[in-house]
Amino acid sequence: MAEVKLFGSWYSPISKRVEMALKLKGVEYEFIDEDLRNKSPLLFKYNPIHKKVPVLLHNGKPIAESSVIIEYIDETWEGPSILPKDPYERAMARFSRTIEEKCGVAMWKAFSSPGEEGEKAKEEAAQLLKYLEEEIKGKKFFGGENIGLVDISANFIGYWFGIFQEIAGLELLxxxxxxxxxEWIDGFINHSFVKDYLPPKDKITEVYKASAQHASSDTNQRSNFA
Amino acid sequence: MAEVKLFGSWYSPISKRVEMALKLKGVEYEFIDEDLRNKSPLLFKYNPIHKKVPVLLHNGKPIAESSVIIEYIDETWEGPSILPKDPYERAMARFSRTIEEKCGVAMWKAFSSPGEEGEKAKEEAAQLLKYLEEEIKGKKFFGGENIGLVDISANFIGYWFGIFQEIAGLELLxxxxxxxxxEWIDGFINHSFVKDYLPPKDKITEVYKASAQHASSDTNQRSNFA
Known part of the structure; x- marks a missing residue:
């Protein structure tokens, strides 16, 4: 058995966060691409409470929740730091990650929820984007000169959302x-480290359209991406 | 200016998490008790995005979000560890903290939301409580022999919820x-370290009743506690 296995999905931004963290550290791993509409018994076994990707299996021991997995990876393997070393800077990175997460959820709702809920989500997303806009000012990446925790975590904002925004004709971001x-988005998606691992736009569009057909009554289709 | 200041509220479980972490480490601090219905300009300045307690100010630098603050405290001051040292155990503690957090939110909704939303929240809370019930089995505290991250974070479940449950005549937990x-609840609220810092039951009941009168149309009164 490979020492490190990742139960994920090639088109899930949440799963891709963990892949990016592993690649940043140079960790070799076996990737198990889950069919998110017909998940494997192993995924249910390793993540019984959420039943979602990603799950990292290290020496047979499972870890769920991308934010938890990323910190585990940073603490377990040598290589470039994903979180800053200084405690205050670490706190700031963790805080920005929580904002990025809330922003991603609001953006998804803005895209997928009709009516008042969607409008409220747009307002919330705009407020959180304003925070991130200030945060990235004068910096190449949220992590400074190099890609770090917030950049990895914000990959939905950096890549996926642009595709969904186009589908829906939104002009939120x-x-x-x-x-x-x-500028951050340009730098992020064109970074040699990122660009090779992003799924093609047309493939994501295809998956989304198929999943929308099967779940037209479900306004929270984000669950189809984890 | 004191080196460490905490903007909190004596009756907020979220704020109390940070107080417990500081006390566990033996950190001296100045406590600024915010009036949560008339928050200070300083709180708005230090936590412009959420405008909520708790905010820790260390050497003039602010940190918001209790989970972020607690990790900062653990990394900054000597003394008993709040998180385990082993990376896998740390990951498990962080994962349980996310479950505890979701459980607390669901319990609050079960208590404060009428109709279908409340019923759904009860089911969700029950499922998450089942996880925590398994997690604590055979252990004195979530942190093992000593109080740790999950115990501190779960203080709403350990103390506040019992009071609210009584008010509402619920039998969820x-x-x-x-x-x-x-058993964990008994051990937690009677632990010498915890017991002295919990606000009296009748005072919490009083605050809740006053806040419920002022916000009868707001089903998410948990925001009145942060």
Missing amino acids: TKEKYPNLG | TKEKYPNLG
């Missing part, structure tokens, strides 16, 4: 409104 | 249904 984030 | 959690 544009370079005009958020020039600093726009 | 009882010793009959969850004997291991029941």
Whole structure:
């Protein structure tokens, strides 16, 4: 058995966060691509409470929740630091990660929920994007000169959301409104480390359209991506 | 200026988490008791995005979000460890903290939301409580022999919820249904380290009743506690 296994999905941004962390550290792993509409008994065994990807299996021991897995990876393997070393900077990175997470959820709702709920989500997303816009100002990455915790975690904002925004004809996150984030997105998706691992836009669009057909009554289709 | 200041509220379980972490480490601090219905400009300045307690100020630098603050405290000061040292055990503690957090939110909704939303929340809370019931089995505290991250974080479940449950005549968390959690609650609230810092039951009841009168249309009154 491989020492490190990752139960994930090639098109899930949440799963991709963990892949990026493993690749950043140079950890070799076996990738088990789950069919998210027909998950394996092993995934249910290793993540009985959420029944979601990603799950990392290290020497037979499972860990769920991407934020928990990423900190575990950073603490377990040598290589470039994912979190800063200084406790205050670490706290700031962890705080920005929580904001990024809330922002991603609001953006997904803004995209997928009709009516008042969608409008409220747009407002919330805009407020959180404003915070991230300030946070990234004058920096190449949230992690400074190098990609770190917040960059990895924000991959939905950095890549996936642009695709969904186009599908829905939304203009929530544009370079005009958020020039600093726009620059970060360009730098992020074109970074040699990231670019090779992002699933192609047309494939994501295809998956989304198929999943939307099967779940037209479910306004929280984000669950189809984890 | 004191080196460490905590903007909190004497009756907020979220704020109390941070107080417990500081006391566990033996850190001296100045406590600024915020009026949660008329928050200070300083709180708005230090936590502009959430505008909530708790905020820790260390050497003039602010940190928000209790989970982020607690990890900062553990990394910054000597003394008993709040998180385990072993990376896998740390991951397990962080995972249980996320479950405890979701459980607390569901319990609050079960208590405060009428109709279908409340019923759904009860089911969710029951499922998460089952996880915690298994987690605490055979252990004195979630942290093992000593109080740790999950115990501190779960203080709403360990203390506040019992009071609210009584107010509402709920029987969601009882010793009959969850004997291991029941034992943990007894051990937790009677622990010399905890017992002296819990606000009296009648005072919490008073605050809740006053806040319920002022916010009868707001089903998420948990926001009145942070």
